[in-house]
Amino acid sequence: xxxxxxxxxxxxxxxxxxxxxxxxxxxxxxxxxxxxxxxxxxxxxxxxxxxxxxxxxxxxxxxxxxxxxxxxxxxxxxxxxxxxxxxxxxxxxxxxxxxxxxxxxxxxxxxxxxxx
Amino acid sequence: xxxxxxxxxxxxxxxxxxxxxxxxxxxxxxxxxxxxxxxxxxxxxxxxxxxxxxxxxxxxxxxxxxxxxxxxxxxxxxxxxxxxxxxxxxxxxxxxxxxxxxxxxxxxxxxx
Numbered sequence: 064x065x066x067x068x069x070x071x072x073x074x075x076x077x078x079x080x081x082x083x084x085x086x087x088x089x090x091x092x093x094x095x096x097x098x099x100x101x102x103x104x105x106x107x108x109x110x111x112x113x114x115x116x117x118x119x120x121x122x123x124x125x126x127x128x129x130x131x132x133x134x135x136x137x138x139x140x141x142x143x144x145x146x147x148x149x150x151x152x153x154x155x156x157x158x159x160x161x162x163x164x165x166x167x168x169x170x171x172x173x174x175x176x177x178x179x
Numbered sequence: 180x181x182x183x184x185x186x187x188x189x190x191x192x193x194x195x196x197x198x199x200x201x202x203x204x205x206x207x208x209x210x211x212x213x214x215x216x217x218x219x220x221x222x223x224x225x226x227x228x229x230x231x232x233x234x235x236x237x238x239x240x241x242x243x244x245x246x247x248x249x250x251x252x253x254x255x256x257x258x259x260x261x262x263x264x265x266x267x268x269x270x271x272x273x274x275x276x277x278x279x280x281x282x283x284x285x286x287x288x289x290x291x
Binding site: 094108155 | 188270
């Protein structure tokens with residue numbers, strides 16, 4: 064089954080304790096992205112990657128790191144989490160194509176993170 | 180400043196009637212406009228898209244209209260069904276889809 068998986072689904076942690084949220088896709092997609100969803104703000108893009116070893120900042124990258132060492136995996140790293148990073152996080156992937164082509168994004172089920 | 184705005188946080192519609200969800204954007208450089216649907220405890224799923232060079236795209240019960248002069252798009256669902264009850268996100272994307280800006284979402288309730 065084609066899917067995007069995220070782990071863990073739920074995480075409660077304390078300020079300053081480094082954590083990693085994993086994301087994996089089995090569709091051989093070139094493009095992957097991380098979003099956070101907050102009430103009244105919708106989904107905001109944190110980082111995205113156009114292919115292995117190619118990443119770029121989205122709209123809210125502060126406090127986050129990513130890496131893309133393999134095509135299927137795109138982990139999100141919070142080196143020193145703070146309470147304002149409490150949110151619902153989604154990973155997504157899609158094909159990448161020519162400039163005039165649109166490909167839909169496939170989203171993972173989400174990771175609810177609470178930082179106390 | 181939000182580049183994609185959904186001004187209605189919620190909408191309630193009777194089953195069988197039309198649902199109209201609205202979205203405004205500020206950046207004329209977007210190439211594609213999208214609608215995603217989200218159920219509780221699940222990730223968003225793609226619903227329908229429209230290229231900036233078109234003004235209408237239809238897929239079954241779902242039709243998206245784009246008015247470039249007004250920087251406005253809308254999603255029409257006809258007829259609405261209880262299973263359509265979800266949060267609908269409007270989004271805009273550049274070429275290649277690498278940068279995607281989402282609106283805040285509209286929660287649709289379809290009453291049986």
